[in-house]
Amino acid sequence: MMWWLWLVAGIALLAIEMLTPGGFFTIFFGVSAVLVGLLARLGLAGPPWMQWVLFSVLSVVSLLLFRKPLLEWMAKREKRHPEVDTLLGETAVVLQDVAEGGVGKAELRGTSWNARSATGATLPTGTRCRVVRVDGLTLWLQPD
Numbered sequence: 115m116m117w118w119l120w121l122v123a124g125i126a127l128l129a130i131e132m133l134t135p136g137g138f139f140t141i142f143f144g145v146s147a148v149l150v151g152l153l154a155r156l157g158l159a160g161p162p163w164m165q166w167v168l169f170s171v172l173s174v175v176s177l178l179l180f181r182k183p184l185l186e187w188m189a190k191r192e193k194r195h196p197e198v199d200t201l202l203g204e205t206a207v208v209l210q211d212v213a214e215g216g217v218g219k220a221e222l223r224g225t226s227w228n229a230r231s232a233t234g235a236t237l238p239t240g241t242r243c244r245v246v247r248v249d250g251l252t253l254w255l256q257p258d
Contacts, residue, residue, distance in 0.1 A: 115162045120151030120169075136188070138181050146172035201245050206253055212237040220253055228252040 127144030134140070150169045153159040159168060204222060212218030212231050220229035220243065231237050232246045232254040243255035 115154070115165055117151050117154035117159075120147050120154055120165070124148035124151060138184055139177070142177040142180065143169075143173045146176060201248050201253070204245050205258065206243050206245055206255055208237045208239050208241045208243060208255070211239055212255065217252070220255060222253065230254050232256045 124144045124147030127140045127147060131138070131141040131144060146169050149172060150159055150165050153168065154165055159165045201222065206220040206222040206227070206229065208218060208220050208229065209226060210219035212220070212229050214231065214234055214236050216230075218229045218237065220227050222245065228251055229237070229243075230252055233256055235257070237243060237255060237257060242258050244258055245253050246256045247254035
């Protein structure tokens with residue numbers, strides 16, 4: 115097989131991996147195809163049958179060796195990112211009056227959020243409040 119076909123196939127497989135939700139399967143086949151293409155370009159891959167053997171062995175070995183550690187690394191990385199629920203207990207500043215039973219605006223971590231009063235009382239602009247509940251993009255606030 116011509117070396118550039120391996121590269122095209124590898125890039126296509128890597129693109130498929132990027133377009134599909136994370137199972138981390140085709141990435142190993144894509145990288146293996148690119149490696150075989152580079153080896154074929156350098157004249158180190160041998161005849162087409164040997165290229166297919168190299169591709170198969172590299173794909174399976176890399177899948178078996180690297181998939182599980184990659185998934186574990188991604189899981190640890192996900193845990194490090196704060197979830198919205200971690201906003202509970204943080205302090206927000208009211209940007210726009212929150213009327214009784216109404217919706218206003220509050221600033222938290224440099225972002226403007228919809229805000230409601232958890233106590234039912236009016237929260238005037240500039241009031242520092244504690245986040246007691248997060249409902250979608252709405253913060254439920256209680257004055258400090």
